[in-house]
Amino acid sequence: xxxxxxxxxxxxxxxxxxxxxxxxxxxxxxxxxxxxxxxxxxxxxxxxxxxxxxxxxxxxxxxxxxxxxxxxxxxxxxxxxxxxxxxxxxxxxxxxxxxxxxxxxxxxxxxxxxxxxxxx
Amino acid sequence: xxxxxxxxxxxxxxxxxxxxxxxxxxxxxxxxxxxxxxxxxxxxxxxxxxxxxxxxxxxxxxxxxxxxxxxxxxxxxxxxxxxxxxxxxxxxxxxxxxxxxxxxxxxxxxxxxxxxxxxxxxxxxxxxxxxxxxxxxxxxxxxxxxxxxxxxxxxxxxxxxxxxxxxxxxxxxxxxxxxxxxxxxxxxxxxxxxxxxxxxxxxxxxxxxxxxxxxxxxxxxxxxxxxxxxxxxxxxxxxxxxxxxxxxxxxxxxxxxxxxxxxxxxxxxxxxxxxxxxxxxxxxxxxxxxxxxxxxxxxxxxxxxxxxxxxxxxxxxxxxxxxxxxxxxxxxxxxxxxxxxxxxxxxxxxxxxxxxxxxxxxxxxxxxxxxxxxxxxxxxxxxxxxxxxxxxxxxxxxxxxxxxxxxxxxxxxxxxxxxxxxxxxxxxxxxxxxxxxxxxxxxxxxxxxxxxxxxxxxxxxxxxxxxxxxxxxxxxxxxxxxxxxxxxxxxxxxxxxxxxxxxxxxxxxxxxxxxxxxxxxxxxxxxxxxxxxxxxxxxxxxxxxxxxxxxxxxxxxxxxxxxxxxxxxxxxxxxxxxxxxxxxxxxxxxxxxxxxxxxxxxxxxxxxxxxxxxxxxxxxxxxxxxxxxxxxxxxxxxxxxxxxxxxxxxxxx
Numbered sequence: 001x002x003x004x005x006x007x008x009x010x011x012x013x014x015x016x017x018x019x020x021x022x023x024x025x026x027x028x029x030x031x032x033x034x035x036x037x038x039x040x041x042x043x044x045x046x047x048x049x050x051x052x053x054x055x056x057x058x059x060x061x062x063x064x065x066x067x068x069x070x071x072x073x074x075x076x077x078x079x080x081x082x083x084x085x086x087x088x089x090x091x092x093x094x095x096x097x098x099x100x101x102x103x104x105x106x107x108x109x110x111x112x113x114x115x116x117x118x119x120x
Numbered sequence: 121x122x123x124x125x126x127x128x129x130x131x132x133x134x135x136x137x138x139x140x141x142x143x144x145x146x147x148x149x150x151x152x153x154x155x156x157x158x159x160x161x162x163x164x165x166x167x168x169x170x171x172x173x174x175x176x177x178x179x180x181x182x183x184x185x186x187x188x189x190x191x192x193x194x195x196x197x198x199x200x201x202x203x204x205x206x207x208x209x210x211x212x213x214x215x216x217x218x219x220x221x222x223x224x225x226x227x228x229x230x231x232x233x234x235x236x237x238x239x240x241x242x243x244x245x246x247x248x249x250x251x252x253x254x255x256x257x258x259x260x261x262x263x264x265x266x267x268x269x270x271x272x273x274x275x276x277x278x279x280x281x282x283x284x285x286x287x288x289x290x291x292x293x294x295x296x297x298x299x300x301x302x303x304x305x306x307x308x309x310x311x312x313x314x315x316x317x318x319x320x321x322x323x324x325x326x327x328x329x330x331x332x333x334x335x336x337x338x339x340x341x342x343x344x345x346x347x348x349x350x351x352x353x354x355x356x357x358x359x360x361x362x363x364x365x366x367x368x369x370x371x372x373x374x375x376x377x378x379x380x381x382x383x384x385x386x387x388x389x390x391x392x393x394x395x396x397x398x399x400x401x402x403x404x405x406x407x408x409x410x411x412x413x414x415x416x417x418x419x420x421x422x423x424x425x426x427x428x429x430x431x432x433x434x435x436x437x438x439x440x441x442x443x444x445x446x447x448x449x450x451x452x453x454x455x456x457x458x459x460x461x462x463x464x465x466x467x468x469x470x471x472x473x474x475x476x477x478x479x480x481x482x483x484x485x486x487x488x489x490x491x492x493x494x495x496x497x498x499x500x501x502x503x504x505x506x507x508x509x510x511x512x513x514x515x516x517x518x519x520x521x522x523x524x525x526x527x528x529x530x531x532x533x534x535x536x537x538x539x540x541x542x543x544x545x546x547x548x549x550x551x552x553x554x555x556x557x558x559x560x561x562x563x564x565x566x567x568x569x570x571x572x573x574x575x576x577x578x579x580x581x582x583x584x585x586x587x588x589x590x591x592x593x594x595x596x597x598x599x600x601x602x603x604x605x606x607x608x609x610x611x612x613x614x615x616x617x618x619x620x621x622x623x624x625x626x627x628x629x630x631x632x633x634x635x636x637x638x639x640x641x642x643x644x645x646x647x648x649x650x651x652x653x654x655x656x657x658x659x660x661x662x663x664x665x666x667x668x669x670x671x672x673x674x675x676x677x678x679x680x681x682x683x684x685x686x687x688x689x690x691x692x693x694x695x696x697x698x699x700x701x702x703x704x705x706x707x708x709x710x711x712x713x714x715x716x717x718x719x720x721x722x723x724x725x726x727x728x729x730x731x732x733x734x735x736x737x738x739x740x741x742x743x744x745x746x747x748x749x750x751x752x753x754x755x756x757x758x759x760x761x762x763x764x765x766x767x768x769x770x771x772x773x
Binding site for chain 1: 533537539540545546554555
């Protein structure tokens with residue numbers, strides 16, 4: 001699967017790079033929302049793992065921009081966040097077109113399992 | 121003390137004192153009006169009595185002068201026989217000549233008739249030698265032998281001759297030797313044709329006529345002589361007929377002393393003032409006697425320096441005054457109505473004043489702590505609304521701080537969890553030989569320790585946040601159908617690894633298909649807490665943990681039973697407190713923060729259930745908790761309950 005990671009934390013990016021690329025996926029990452037938005041516009045990914053709390057251009061900004069451009073429903077976006085976002089807020093985002101939410105820290109086996117499910 | 125009570129007391133004092141003061145002022149002003157009118161009435165009476173007394177003497181004088189106008193008086197003294205001098209026999213009895221006898225008979229008849237017509241006790245005619253020519257006593261004409269030849273001894277003999285014709289000399293009272301009564305005497309001279317004062321004519325009037333004039337139905341009227349005795353007194357019954365030797369009867373023996381009125385210096389001073397005053401106008405004075413004020417209206421009489429006085433004590437001035445007593449009744453009724461009405465309004469007004477404060481307190485108490493709202497103005501009292509305004513500013517500040525705190529908590533969560541993500545993730549990756557190669561056993565062991573502690577740190581952060589949310593009542597709960605059987609099976613599968621590690625047995629002994637409307641994640645969290653706790657406390661190999669759920673009427677009862685060491689009774693009550701640990705030496709393999717049971721208790725109670733423990737030392741421990749079948753119903757009933765509690769609290773105050 002082609003997976004895009006958008007996260008300002010390099011440690012996480014590199015972890016995912018190791019784990020996902022090592023597990024047969026094609027994972028690339030960007031370190032901020034603006035860049036991530038550019039990637040999403042240009043290419044089609046199977047999955048986008050989107051961090052919410054990022055400086056300057058946050059995950060919310062990315063979602064809003066995609067919503068405006070009508071791209072939100074065309075791209076499977078999984079929120080990948082450590083913020084204590086309320087379930088109700090996430091439900092609101094899901095209604096708008098977000099696929100789901102995985103809370104950090106994540107069990108890597110669980111993440112891989114979830115990605116397997118999406119591939120089917 | 122309540123503001124309302126203070127207001128009630130304050131207003132009550134104001135009302136009662138105002139009513140009392142008004143009543144006293146009204147009473148005093150009416151009292152002085154009553155006394156003024158009483159004094160005026162007494163003044164009228166004194167004026168009338170004084171006129172009567174003065175008239176009495178004046179009329180007596182006029183009668184005397186009228187009587188003496190009869191020419192028979194002059195004719196007797198113009199007789200040659202009379203002018204020749206009186207002739208007496210050896211017994212000193214006056215001898216009348218035939219001519220004198222004729223005129224004397226005429227005189228006697230005139231005087232007798234005169235006595236018939238006027239209120240006169242005794243009448244007599246005395247010549248310049250003190251010889252009585254005629255005397256009529258109580259309509260009895262005296263015989264010749266009874267006529268006195270020594271009338272020059274009488275007190276009015278000399279003054280009578282010094283008087284002019286048509287003038288009357290008034291003699292102060294004395295005891296008449298003939299009538300044995302106290303009398304006034306009036307005398308006037310008789311002048312012969314040649315101008316010689318040959319005799320005087322005189323009559324006596326009983327003093328009783330004068331004394332009877334001072335009778336009164338209220339108070340006391342008296343006439344005081346300058347010598348200090350009362351010549352008339354409405355309170356004193358004078359004995360008219362004197363039985364003792366008349367000439368020895370002195371005024372001091374017969375008349376009561378002025379001291380019988382009062383011995384007070386006030387009174388004596390007042391009396392002296394009137395006596396020394398030439399003015400005969402009516403005046404009034406007051407004096408104190410026996411603790412009571414006495415009012416006296418005075419008037420100086422025309423004769424003898426006598427003073428007519430009308431006296432009443434204060435009580436008598438007011439007694440029988442219908443205006444004053446009806447005023448007292450009216451005032452009492454009005455005062456009563458004013459006080460009762462006033463006090464009712466006081467209660468109403470005080471309530472109105474203090475109500476906004478109580479309403480404000482009520483609104484504060486009803487505030488949802490986790491969601492403080494601005495309070496709307498209450499009533500239109502400025503001060504209260506200033507308090508509310510200040511309070512609202514505080515609420516806004518508190519809300520701002522709360523928001524900052526929430527933001528801080530959210531930030532802390534993120535900041536603490538973010539570094540843990542790569543730590544735990546890399547540990548997991550290091551242990552996977554397929555990804556970055558095989559580690560040796562020492563390295564694997566090191567990675568395990570790092571991973572275990574990172575997970576424990578993660579658990580701790582989660583627990584602390586849960587405690588904070590429960591404390592602030594900010595934890596959100598779902599109300600979704602929960603398949604209890606599915607939940608327990610899911611847990612059974614998840615726990616298999618943990619159980620296997622310690623080689624202990626887990627049993628899910630649920631026998632029913634159960635569904636509750638509640639929060640699945642939170643129930644799972646509590647069950648996890650309890651089961652992982654039990655794992656810590658049961659022995660390896662022989663350890664056994666049984667859990668499950670059963671229907672219990674309106675709720676579902678969950679249980680977690682172990683065969684561990686059990687918990688002593690004295691430690692059970694503290695078990696659900698924060699940071700409480702039964703035995704600090706117990707190795708906490710599952711990241712026990714000491715918050716697990718406190719969080720469980722908070723969650724279960726928030727979901728409308730109860731949690732408790734049953735345990736005996738050495739016999740294992742059993743944890744129980746209940747979850748209502750439908751949380752939404754309970755939530756409603758909870759709210760109703762808390763409102764009832766609030767009502768009860770309010771009643772109690």
